Amino acid sequence: TTNLIWFRNDLRVTDNPALTNACKDQNATVIALYIATPEQWKMHHMSARQAYFIHVRLTELQKELAELNIQLLYQSCNNFTDSIDVIDNICQEYQINQLFYNRQYEFNEHKRDCLIKKKLKKSVKCIELDGNLFTIPLTIRNGKGEMYKVFTPFRNTFLDQFIQTDYHLYEQPEPRENQKIKSKKIPAFDYPTEKFEFFSPITKKALQRLEEFCAEKVEGYTEKRDIPSLDYTSQLSAYLALGVLSVRQCLHHLTQEYPRFWENQKSGAFSWFNELIWREFYQHLMVAHPRLCKHKPFIEWTDNIQWKNNKDHFEQWKAGNTGYPIIDAAMRQLNQTGWMHNRLRMITASFLVKDLLIDWRWGEQYFMSQLTDGDLAANNGGWQWAASTGTDSTPYFRIFNPTTQGQRFDPEGIFIKQWLPELKQVPTKLIHTPHQWAEKVGKPLNYPNPIIIHDIARKVTLEAFEKAKKTD
Ligand code: FAD
Known part of the structure; x- marks a missing residue:
C-alpha cells in the first residue's frame, strides 16, 4: 500500500491525526505532499509574512519528516481548482492507494476537498480526519439542535464535553523502516514573502513558548491580558493558524499545569481556555453560516x-x-x-x-x-x-x-x-x-x-x- 499525507494548515508531526493514521500500517509506503497555491493566496489576501512563515516552516517540516524517513514532495499551482489535478497526477505517478488529510472547514477549501474526493473516487480512498480544532463543527448544538449564536452557552456546552472527553494527543509516528528518501530544497514561492523574527518556525521553540506561557504567564492572564505593553498573552496565534501547534496541545499543557482549572472561572487558566474556545466558536459559526466566508455580515x-x-x-x-x-x-x-x-x-x-x-x-x-x-x-x-x-x-x-x-x-x-x-x-x-x-x-x-x-x-x-x- 502507498499512502499520501497531504499537509495544508497542519504543518506539524506531533498530534497530527492524518499523519499518524497514514503511518499506522507499518508495511505501507508513506509520502507527504504540500501544494502552494499563489493565485488563491492572493484572492485570500494572504500576507507576505504568512507566506514567508509557511516557507520556512515547510523547510523545518521537511527535516522533521526526513527523520521519520518520509519524503515531502512540493508542488505549486495557481489555485484550489488546479490543485485537484496536481493531486490526481501525484496519485497516478506514485500509485497512491490512500490519501490522508485533516479537514479544513472554510468554504473554498471544503469545496476543493469535495471535488477531489469525486475525482479520485474509484482509484484512491480519501481518509479525512479532524485535527485543527478540538471539536468537530456542528457537533455542539443547542436544545433545538442548532449551532449556538451566542458564545457563552456554546462555551458551557463545550466545557461539559471537554471535561467528559478522555482525549489524547497523537504521538509522532516512529521512523519508517525500509524507506529511502531524497529531499529537494523547497523552492521560493511565486508569491511575495517578507522576512520577520516574531515567530520561530522551529517546533521546539513553539513548544517552549507554549510551556513557558502555561508555567509563567497564565496565572496573571486575566488581569494582564488587556495591557499591550506587558506582553502577557501567549503569542501563539501564527502557530495555531498554520497548525504548527494544535489547540489540543495547548489544552493539554494548560490542563497539566492547572488540572481542573474550570472550577475557578475567574482564574487566568480559565480565561485563556475561553480565548481558545472563541477560536472554535468562530470556526463552527463559519461552517453553520457559509455566507460568512462570502463577505456577508451575520446581521x-x-x-x-x-x-x-x-x-x-x-x-x-x-x-x-x-x-x-x-x-x-x-x-x-x-x-x-x-x-x-x-x-x-x-x-x-x-x-x-x-x-x-x-x-x-x-x-x-x-x-x-x-x-x-x-x-x-x-x-x-x-x-x-x-x-x-x-x-x-x-x-x-x-x-x-x-x-x-x-x-x-x-x-x-x-x-x-x-x-x-x-x-x-x-x-x-x-x-x-x-x-x-x-x-x-x-x-x-x-x-x-x-x-x-x-x-x-x-x-x-x-x-x-x-x-x-x-x-x-
Ligand atoms: P492569546 O490571548 O494567547 O490567545 C490564545 C489563542 O486563542 C490565540 O493564539 C488564538 O488562536 C485564539 N484566540 C484568542 N482570542 C481570539 C478571538 N477573539 N477569536 C478567535 N481566536 C482567538 N486571531 C487570529 O488568530 N487570526 C486573525 O486573523 C485574527 N484577527 C482578528 C481581528 C480582529 C479585528 C480581532 C478583534 C481579533 C482577531 N483575532 C485574530 C483574535 C485575537 O486578536 C488573536 O488571536 C490574538 O491577539 C493572538 O494573540 P495571542 O496568540 O497572544 O492570543
Missing part, C-alpha cells in the same frame, strides 16, 4: 449601512497617522511585526468602522494582508464583532472612545512611546492628547492632528446604523 440589515469610505482616512488609518496615539501605535505594531495585541485589534477595528465609518470589510482585508496569524474565521469574527455586524458582537451603539481606551489600557503610555518615538518628549499625563500639550507649551509636534473629532464621528455613525436598521 443582514447592516448591509444597508451607507459607509463613508473616505480613501484618505483609510490610508491614514493603515499607516498609523490618525492623530490618535493608541490607534497609530497599534497600526505601526501591525505594519512592522505582522502581529497586533487583541485589545488593540478591537480598538483599531472599532475606530475604522465607527469613527471613520469605513466598511469593515476594508479593514478585514487589510489585516489579512499584514498578519502572520491571518485566519479567515478569527479575523472575520473579530471584525464583525467590532463592527456590530456579527452575532454576539458588541452592540452598535457601543462605540469605543480612542482616547479613553488608550488611557485605560496604556495608562503610562509605555506602548505608545515604543511605537511612536515622535511622542517621546510628551509628558505621561498628556500622552493620549499630545496636541493639547504641544499647544500649551508652544512646541511644534511632528505628529498628525486628529483626522476626525470623536464626539462628532460617533453621532454620525449612530445615525448611519439607525437609518440602516429602519430601512430593513
Whole structure:
C-alpha cells in the first residue's frame, strides 16, 4: 500500500491525526505532499509574512519528516481548482492507494476537498480526519439542535464535553523502516514573502513558548491580558493558524499545569481556555453560516449601512497617522511585526468602522494582508464583532472612545512611546492628547492632528446604523 499525507494548515508531526493514521500500517509506503497555491493566496489576501512563515516552516517540516524517513514532495499551482489535478497526477505517478488529510472547514477549501474526493473516487480512498480544532463543527448544538449564536452557552456546552472527553494527543509516528528518501530544497514561492523574527518556525521553540506561557504567564492572564505593553498573552496565534501547534496541545499543557482549572472561572487558566474556545466558536459559526466566508455580515440589515469610505482616512488609518496615539501605535505594531495585541485589534477595528465609518470589510482585508496569524474565521469574527455586524458582537451603539481606551489600557503610555518615538518628549499625563500639550507649551509636534473629532464621528455613525436598521 502507498499512502499520501497531504499537509495544508497542519504543518506539524506531533498530534497530527492524518499523519499518524497514514503511518499506522507499518508495511505501507508513506509520502507527504504540500501544494502552494499563489493565485488563491492572493484572492485570500494572504500576507507576505504568512507566506514567508509557511516557507520556512515547510523547510523545518521537511527535516522533521526526513527523520521519520518520509519524503515531502512540493508542488505549486495557481489555485484550489488546479490543485485537484496536481493531486490526481501525484496519485497516478506514485500509485497512491490512500490519501490522508485533516479537514479544513472554510468554504473554498471544503469545496476543493469535495471535488477531489469525486475525482479520485474509484482509484484512491480519501481518509479525512479532524485535527485543527478540538471539536468537530456542528457537533455542539443547542436544545433545538442548532449551532449556538451566542458564545457563552456554546462555551458551557463545550466545557461539559471537554471535561467528559478522555482525549489524547497523537504521538509522532516512529521512523519508517525500509524507506529511502531524497529531499529537494523547497523552492521560493511565486508569491511575495517578507522576512520577520516574531515567530520561530522551529517546533521546539513553539513548544517552549507554549510551556513557558502555561508555567509563567497564565496565572496573571486575566488581569494582564488587556495591557499591550506587558506582553502577557501567549503569542501563539501564527502557530495555531498554520497548525504548527494544535489547540489540543495547548489544552493539554494548560490542563497539566492547572488540572481542573474550570472550577475557578475567574482564574487566568480559565480565561485563556475561553480565548481558545472563541477560536472554535468562530470556526463552527463559519461552517453553520457559509455566507460568512462570502463577505456577508451575520446581521443582514447592516448591509444597508451607507459607509463613508473616505480613501484618505483609510490610508491614514493603515499607516498609523490618525492623530490618535493608541490607534497609530497599534497600526505601526501591525505594519512592522505582522502581529497586533487583541485589545488593540478591537480598538483599531472599532475606530475604522465607527469613527471613520469605513466598511469593515476594508479593514478585514487589510489585516489579512499584514498578519502572520491571518485566519479567515478569527479575523472575520473579530471584525464583525467590532463592527456590530456579527452575532454576539458588541452592540452598535457601543462605540469605543480612542482616547479613553488608550488611557485605560496604556495608562503610562509605555506602548505608545515604543511605537511612536515622535511622542517621546510628551509628558505621561498628556500622552493620549499630545496636541493639547504641544499647544500649551508652544512646541511644534511632528505628529498628525486628529483626522476626525470623536464626539462628532460617533453621532454620525449612530445615525448611519439607525437609518440602516429602519430601512430593513
Ligand atoms: P492569546 O490571548 O494567547 O490567545 C490564545 C489563542 O486563542 C490565540 O493564539 C488564538 O488562536 C485564539 N484566540 C484568542 N482570542 C481570539 C478571538 N477573539 N477569536 C478567535 N481566536 C482567538 N486571531 C487570529 O488568530 N487570526 C486573525 O486573523 C485574527 N484577527 C482578528 C481581528 C480582529 C479585528 C480581532 C478583534 C481579533 C482577531 N483575532 C485574530 C483574535 C485575537 O486578536 C488573536 O488571536 C490574538 O491577539 C493572538 O494573540 P495571542 O496568540 O497572544 O492570543
